[in-house]
Amino acid sequence: xxxxxxxxxxxxxxxxxxxxxxxxxxxxxxxxxxxxxxxxxxxxxxxxxxxxxxxxxxxxxxxxxxxxxxxxxxxxxxxxxxxxxxxxxxxxxxxxxxxxxxxxxxxxxxxxxxxxxxxxxxxxxxxxxxxxxxxxxxxxxxxxxxxxxxxxxxxxxxxxxxxxxxxxxxxxxxxxxxxxxxxxxxxxxxxxxxxxxxxxxxxxxxxxxxxxxxxxxxxxxxxxxxxxxxxxxxxxxxxxxxxxxxxxxxxxxxxxxxxxxxxxxxxxxxxxxxxxxxxxxxxxxxxxxxxxxxxxxxxxxxxxxxxxxxxxxxxxxxxxxxxxxxxxxxxx
Numbered sequence: 001x002x003x004x005x006x007x008x009x010x011x012x013x014x015x016x017x018x019x020x021x022x023x024x025x026x027x028x029x030x031x032x033x034x035x036x037x038x039x040x041x042x043x044x045x046x047x048x049x050x051x052x053x054x055x056x057x058x059x060x061x062x063x064x065x066x067x068x069x070x071x072x073x074x075x076x077x078x079x080x081x082x083x084x085x086x087x088x089x090x091x092x093x094x095x096x097x098x099x100x101x102x103x104x105x106x107x108x109x110x111x112x113x114x115x116x117x118x119x120x121x122x123x124x125x126x127x128x129x130x131x132x133x134x135x136x137x138x139x140x141x142x143x144x145x146x147x148x149x150x151x152x153x154x155x156x157x158x159x160x161x162x163x164x165x166x167x168x169x170x171x172x173x174x175x176x177x178x179x180x181x182x183x184x185x186x187x188x189x190x191x192x193x194x195x196x197x198x199x200x201x202x203x204x205x206x207x208x209x210x211x212x213x214x215x216x217x218x219x220x221x222x223x224x225x226x227x228x229x230x231x232x233x234x235x236x237x238x239x240x241x242x243x244x245x246x247x248x249x250x251x252x253x254x255x256x257x258x259x260x261x262x263x264x265x266x267x268x269x270x271x272x273x274x275x276x277x278x279x280x281x282x283x284x285x286x287x288x289x290x291x292x293x294x295x296x297x298x299x300x301x302x303x304x305x306x307x308x309x310x311x312x313x314x315x316x317x318x319x320x321x322x323x324x325x326x327x328x329x330x331x332x
Contacts, residue, residue, distance in 0.1 A: 001055045001057055001080050001261055001262065001264065001265040001268075002025070002027055002055065002265065003253055003256050003262045003265060004055075004245075004261070004262035004263060004264060004265020004266035004267075004268070004269065005025055005054060005055050005265040005266070005268060005269045006025055006252070006253070006265075006269075007245075007248040007249055007251075007252040007253050007256075007262075007266060007269075008248065008265070008266045008267075008268075008269025008270050008272075008273070009023040009024075009025055009269050009273070010248070010251075010252040011244070011248045011251075011252070012269070012270075012273045018273055018276045018277050018283070019276075019277065019280075019281055019282075019283060023272075023273065023276075025054075026044060026048050026050060028040035028043065028044060030057075030061055031158075032057070032058055032061060032157065032158055032182075033061070033158070034060045034061050034063065034064045035064070037056070037058075037060075037061035037062070037064045037065055038064040038065070038068065041053060041064070041065045041068045041069070042068055045068060045069075045072045045074055050074070051074075051075075051283075051285065051288075052074060052075040052076070052077050052272070052285070052288070053065060053069055053074055053075070053076045053077070054076075054077045054078055054268060054269070054272055055077075055078050055079070055080060055265055055268055056076065056079045056080065056081075057079075057080045057081075058080065058081060058130060058208075059081045059083040059085075059128070059129045059130035059133055060128045060129045060130060060157070062076075062079045062081050062083075062086065063085070063129055065079075066086070066091070066093075066094065069093055069094075070091070070093055073093070073285055073286070074093070074285060075093055075095060075285055075288055075289055075292075076093055076094045076095065077095040077097075077268060077271070077272050078095065078096070078097045078098075078264075078265075078267075078268030078271060078272070079094070079096065080098075080208070080261070080264065080265075081101075081130070081208070082098055082099060082100040082101035082102070082103070082104060082133075082206070082207070082208070082230065083100070083101060083129065083130065083133040084100055084101070084102060084133060084136075084137075085129070085133070086312075087100055087312065087313050090310055090311065090312060091312060092289055092292075092293065092309075092312065093289060094312050095271075095275075095289075095292050095307070095312055095314070096312055096313040096314060097264065097267055097268050097271055097305060097314050097315060098207075098230040098231070098264065098313075098314075098315060099230045099313070099315055099316050099317055099318050100137075100313065101133055101134050101137050101180075101206060101208075102137040102140065102141075103316060103318050104137075104206045104207060104228040104230065104318050105134060105137040105138050105141050105178060105206065105228075106137070106141045106318075107228055107318040107320060108141075108178055108204045108206070108226065108228055108320075109121070109138070109141035109142060109145070109178075110141075111204075111226070111320065111331075112175075112176045112202065112204070113142070113145050113147065114145075116202075118175040118176050118202070119147060119175070120150045120172065120173065120174045120175040120176070121138075121142060121147065121149060121150065121174060121175065121176045121177070121178060122149055122150050122151040122152065122153070122169045122172060122174035122176070122177045122178070123135050123138050123149045123151075123152050123153070123177070123178050123179075123180070124153050124154070124155075124162075124165055124166075124169060124177055124178075124179045124180070124181065124186070124189050125152070125153075125154050125179070125180040125181060126154065126155060126156075126157050126180060126181045126182065126185065127154040127155060127156055127157070128157050130157075130180065130208070131154060131180045131181065133180075134178075134180025134206060135149075135152070135180065138178050138180075150172040150174055151168060151169045151171065151172035151174060152168070152169070153165025153166065153168045153169040153189075155181065155185050155189075157182070158182075159185065160184050160185050160188040162185055162188050162189040162192060163192060165189065166189055166192040166193050166196060167196065169193070170193060170196040170197065170198055173198075174198070174201055175201065175202065176201060176202040176203075176204060177193070177198075177201055177202070177203050177204065178204050178206075179203060179204065179205045179206075179209070180206060180208075181205075181209065182208075182209065182210075183209050183210045183213040183214040183217055184213075184217060186205055186209055186214060187214055187217035187218045190203050190218060190221060190222075190225070191218070191221055194221060202224070202225075202226065203224070203225045203226070204225070204226040204227075204228070205225065205226065205227045205228070206227070206228050207227065207228055207229050207230050207260065207264075209227060210259075210260075210261055211227045211229070211259065211260050211261075211321065211328060212257070212259045212260075212328075214227070215323055215328065220326075222323045222326075223323055223324070223325075223326070224322065224323060224324070225322065225323050226320060226321070226322050226331070227320075227321050227322075227323075227328075228318055228319070228320055228321075229260050229318070229319040229320070229321055230264065230315065230317065230318060230319070231260055231263050231264050231267060231303070231317075231319075232263075232302075232303060232319060233260075233319070233321070233330055234258040234259050234260045234262070234263040235258055235328065236330075239301060239302030239303060240301040240302050241266075241267065241270070241300050241301025241302050241303050242263065242301075242302075243301075244301055245258070245262075245263055245266045246258060248266065249262070267300055267303060270300050270301075271298065271300060271305060271314065274295075274298055274300070275288055275291050275292055275295065275298075276288060276291075278291040278294075278295065279291045292307050292312075293307060293308060293309045295307050296308060298314070303315070303317075
């Protein structure tokens with residue numbers, strides 16, 4: 001996420017910046033821990049005097065960032081989370097680029113239940129705000145189809161202690177498992193589930209998992225898994241913005257490989273720059289947020305987002321990918 005943001009800002013700065021100003025990205029690592037996210041945000045706002053917070057990673061961490069930004073009047077742009085709590089009720093200081101977890105999981109359930117007539121769907125989830133948001137979205141999507149999860153299994157954030165969850169879910173012999181977790185735990189869960197005999201089960205992850213990281217961790221055992229995405233394919237330059245992303249990576253981060261998360265960061269960076277340029281010759285936080293609300297359509301290069309005075313989510317697009325023959329391919 002940080003890499004994508006940085007190359008986008010490098011690209012903007014090389015073209016003259018925003019209103020003659022250079023964008024500087026100051027980063028602090030929270031280790032995916034909510035308490036550290038709060039500490040870092042206070043330091044960024046109070047010590048570094050940042051104009052905005054961009055690209056926070058995770059639901060439980062972002063939940064700690066929001067009240068600090070609200071109190072200080074600081075925009076929060078492009079958080080890497082699809083949780084509903086950052087969308088409803090409407091908060092004008094949060095600027096979401098991506099579709100919600102609810103939309104991702106609805107797309108997955110449509111594939112499993114509507115497309116493949118599967119009925120036995122289980123949920124493996126991280127035991128925190130992120131996992132609970134995904135579980136709730138799954139329950140909602142299944143309920144629309146008069147179904148409910150056949151089994152639940154959870155693990156604790158920043159661990160790979162998934163044995164109990166794998167054993168509990170395996171007892172129900174699910175046809176599919178919707179997974180709401182980090183890549184290391186999800187990879188370990190799939191490996192253990194295979195050992196428990198669930199080799200024919202469909203494993204479906206949402207975008208936060210990190211597609212390439214998950215596939216690397218699983219190796220050959222990644223075959224057949226599905227991952228929903230909220231940005232176009234990072235591997236195929238079929239849109240002008242993806243082509244620009246590839247060029248920016250080669251120029252400013254030549255050791256980085258394209259992936260969906262850094263592409264999302266790049267899109268967030270371009271969104272920030274676009275809105276900042278529309279915020280007037282002397283941009284302020286309030287003029288920036290006003291420009292967001294006035295932007296019903298922003299074309300980022302074939303990927304269009306839009307906002308209003310009642311919606312802070314720019315995109316509703318969800319894409320499906322699957323691992324086939326060791327490659328990550330788009331699912332029509």
